Amino acid sequence: MSDIHALSGAYAVDALDDVERAGFERHLATCPTCRDEVASLEEAASLLIESASPLSAPDTLRERVMAEIALFRPLPPLTGQAAPAPVVRGDHGHAAPEARDLAPVVPLRRRRVPALAAAAAVVAALGLGATVVQPLVDRGRDGQPVITESGVQRVLQAPDARTQTYTIKGGARAVVTVSRELGQAVLRAEGLGDLPPGMVYELWLQHDERMVAAGFLPAGADATVLLTGDASTATAIGITTEPEGGSPQPSLDTAIRFPLTKV
Amino acid sequence: MTEPRQSVAGVSPETPATAPADSHAELAEHLQRSARGDQQAFGRLYEAMSARVYGLAVRVVRDPAQAEEVAQEAFLEIWRMAGRFDPERGSPLAWMLTIVHRKAVDRVRSAEAATRRDTSYHQHNQPVAHDATAEAAHAGLEARRVRAALNTLTPVQREALELAYFGGYTHTEVASLLGLPVGTAKTRIRDGLIRLRDTMGVGG
Numbered sequence: 001m002s003d004i005h006a007l008s009g010a011y012a013v014d015a016l017d018d019v020e021r022a023g024f025e026r027h028l029a030t031c032p033t034c035r036d037e038v039a040s041l042e043e044a045a046s047l048l049i050e051s052a053s054p055l056s057a058p059d060t061l062r063e064r065v066m067a068e069i070a071l072f073r074p075l076p077p078l079t080g081q082a083a084p085a086p087v088v089r090g091d092h093g094h095a096a097p098e099a100r101d102l103a104p105v106v107p108l109r110r111r112r113v114p115a116l117a118a119a120a121a122v123v124a125a126l127g128l129g130a131t132v133v134q135p136l137v138d139r140g141r142d143g144q145p146v147i148t149e150s151g152v153q154r155v156l157q158a159p160d161a162r163t164q165t166y167t168i169k170g171g172a173r174a175v176v177t178v179s180r181e182l183g184q185a186v187l188r189a190e191g192l193g194d195l196p197p198g199m200v201y202e203l204w205l206q207h208d209e210r211m212v213a214a215g216f217l218p219a220g221a222d223a224t225v226l227l228t229g230d231a232s233t234a235t236a237i238g239i240t241t242e243p244e245g246g247s248p249q250p251s252l253d254t255a256i257r258f259p260l261t262k263v
Numbered sequence: 264m265t266e267p268r269q270s271v272a273g274v275s276p277e278t279p280a281t282a283p284a285d286s287h288a289e290l291a292e293h294l295q296r297s298a299r300g301d302q303q304a305f306g307r308l309y310e311a312m313s314a315r316v317y318g319l320a321v322r323v324v325r326d327p328a329q330a331e332e333v334a335q336e337a338f339l340e341i342w343r344m345a346g347r348f349d350p351e352r353g354s355p356l357a358w359m360l361t362i363v364h365r366k367a368v369d370r371v372r373s374a375e376a377a378t379r380r381d382t383s384y385h386q387h388n389q390p391v392a393h394d395a396t397a398e399a400a401h402a403g404l405e406a407r408r409v410r411a412a413l414n415t416l417t418p419v420q421r422e423a424l425e426l427a428y429f430g431g432y433t434h435t436e437v438a439s440l441l442g443l444p445v446g447t448a449k450t451r452i453r454d455g456l457i458r459l460r461d462t463m464g465v466g467g
Contacts (some may be wrong), residue, residue, distance in 0.1 A: 015427035043466030046357035057317035183311025
């Protein structure tokens with residue numbers, strides 16, 4: 001644990017894997033020394049491109065960029081203490097009851113439903129009042145937080161973002177936000193239990209009958225993760241427990257699956 | 264704003280020694296205006312940054328078409344997040360390139376499963392013609408200073424840093440590529456960055 005400071009350099013050049021990155025960002029939230037160091041190392045890293053032979057951007061890029069930015073309003077600045085809690089919008093900016101009561105938890109690929117999935121089937125639908133997802137913005141680095149959360153933010157603020165909340169046995173919850181347009185999904189897991197050493201929660205996107213690995217959740221803590229891979233046509237998101245490093249195929253007996261609403 | 268240096272490990276907002284073609288102050292000004300929705304200001308920001316943004320994207324993702332997409336995404340994010348840039352915490356250049364780099368690395372890692380990077384590298388590695396103007400703008404004193412600073416790194420530090428930054432590899436992968444014991448590449452990367460930072464006199 002004391003060694004975690006040593007990750008500052010690797011973090012500054014994005015050389016951490018997803019699990020390490022999430023862990024280090026939690027550390028950053030509480031360690032001003034590391035935040036300062038990361039900031040200074042990012043300054044250093046930003047000089048590296050100067051050492052490369054320069055390329056000019058293709059002409060088409062400028063047009064595309066300028067056309068695209070015209071479609072988006074810049075986000076408001078963060079205003080410190082009373083910053084409005086970022087509300088994950090459901091359909092049209094309502095903070096409210098996207099809270100999808102419970103989605104059926106079904107085993108992947110219609111297999112038998114053993115242990116965890118069976119347990120998950122017991123899931124009670126909590127009447128979740130509102131899907132206000134907490135401080136997604138400010139995690140990690142105070143001052144300039146959004147860099148680290150940017151992919152997440154972009155999904156959460158996408159005009160077509162849809163948020164669904166699923167309750168999992170034992171009080172755990174998963175809040176899934178999908179932007180079909182961006183083709184990306186964000187999962188916020190709350191209260192998933194600790195795993196034995198050497199095991200990780202792996203995420204999956206289901207496309208038809210195929211499960212595609214989509215990253216990992218840091219174990220044991222609440223976490224917000226941008227799934228890797230294309231979510232534009234995914235039909236479900238799955239969470240399984242796998243040996244560290246992940247598995248090529250999901251271990252079905254640990255699967256929890258969250259069906260996504262159609263586009 | 265203009266304090267020359269903050270005492271602890273703070274980041275000085277202005278680091279004239281390393282200010283690129285456009286000074287940090289100008290870039291910060293463009294960002295500020297962009298945050299208010301000024302598209303012209305963003306256009307100027309684009310002019311000042313496009314070679315670096317695209318150049319970094321290409322170095323990391325290699326495939327020019329994908330690099331262009333990454334650059335576009337990054338610019339959109341810069342536009343949307345402009346109001347959250349805080350000059351107290353770092354230079355505009357570092358803020359923007361951090362966004363670009365993160366996107367490029369995410370792209371290269373998520374693309375990995377589908378196509379091996381090396382394949383696409385060889386397929387798409389038709390040399391993109393260097394643009395003489397951009398070259399001139401960039402390759403001045405600044406580039407020489409950075410190269411000189413990089414030369415003060417040990418070979419392992421430099422290689423680890425470049426594999427991480429331009430290769431988009433994780434420190435664990437870097438360790439494996441360089442035959443280093445697991446867990447030591449992160450230290451090499453950090454040491455290399457610290458040396459680069461201190462030699463160039465940026466960020467603390």
